[in-house]
Amino acid sequence: GAVVSQHPSRVICKSGTSVKIECRSLDFQATTMFWYRQFPKQSLMLMATSNEGSKATYEQGVEKDKFLINHASLTLSTLTVTSAHPEDSSFYICSARPGTGGSEKLFFGSGTQLSVL
Amino acid sequence: DAKTTQPNSMESNEEEPVHLPCNHSTISGTDYIHWYRQLPSQGPEYVIHGLTSNVNNRMASLAIAEDRKSSTLILHRATLRDAAVYYCILGSGGSNYKLTFGKGTLLTVNP
Numbered sequence: 601g602a603v604v605s606q607h608p609s610r611v612i613c614k615s616g617t618s619v620k621i622e623c624r625s626l627d628f629q630a631t632t633m634f635w636y637r638q639f640p641k642q643s644l645m646l647m648a649t650s651n652e653g654s655k656a657t658y659e660q661g662v663e664k665d666k667f668l669i670n671h672a673s674l675t676l677s678t679l680t681v682t683s684a685h686p687e688d689s690s691f692y693i694c695s696a697r698p699g700t701g702g703s704e705k706l707f708f709g710s711g712t713q714l715s716v717l
Numbered sequence: 718d719a720k721t722t723q724p725n726s727m728e729s730n731e732e733e734p735v736h737l738p739c740n741h742s743t744i745s746g747t748d749y750i751h752w753y754r755q756l757p758s759q760g761p762e763y764v765i766h767g768l769t770s771n772v773n774n775r776m777a778s779l780a781i782a783e784d785r786k787s788s789t790l791i792l793h794r795a796t797l798r799d800a801a802v803y804y805c806i807l808g809s810g811g812s813n814y815k816l817t818f819g820k821g822t823l824l825t826v827n828p
Contacts, residue, residue: 649815694760
């Protein structure tokens with residue numbers, strides 16, 4: 601089946617630093633990728649939709665200057681948490697949608713646990 | 718986004734069938750019904766999806782009401798590995814495609 605690789609799986613950083621998370625579709629081309637965040641015991645919250653070669657579309661309340669998304673190729677999207685603070689500590693999950701124009705299922709990465717000290 | 722309503726939690730015994738309900742009374746004609754599940758500290762996993770007709774795959778069955786205002790995910794024989802949070806989500810195709818997760822149902826499977 602289709603695989604989405606997310607890296608790193610866990611990162612600990614100091615407050616004020618930036619962290620980059622990579623999301624790769626390994627065996628398919630993903631025209632659209634999605635970034636979610638999840639706090640403990642809560643559901644996934646959609647942060648942004650990323651289309652290859654264009655600017656990401658952010659959900660209401662998500663700061664685009666803080667969460668930089670780049671979707672430079674059909675197999676790679678990155679999320680950079682800039683100037684991270686303890687409140688940014690969360691589980692970040694990417695997903696990829698193969699193809700267009702249908703009801704295609706999403707394939708999810710295994711998530712990145714970010715801890716900001 | 719059209720919303721779904723699911724019970725917060727359900728419990729089942731191993732090797733017994735499980736019926737997970739989902740209400741989506743405001744579903745639109747183009748909305749597909751998707752089910753995903755999530756194990757602790759992992760990304761969600763696709764389970765099944767459908768539009769109007771019932772669907773079967775190796776993991777589960779999806780029964781969709783005739784008026785499409787509700788659906789039921791059926792696990793035919795629950796195993797301990799099926800213990801997870803199950804999400805019922807509505808999504809339509811096209812360029813504005815996205816899946817917005819609700820709270821889901823935490824399924825506990827007893828040995």
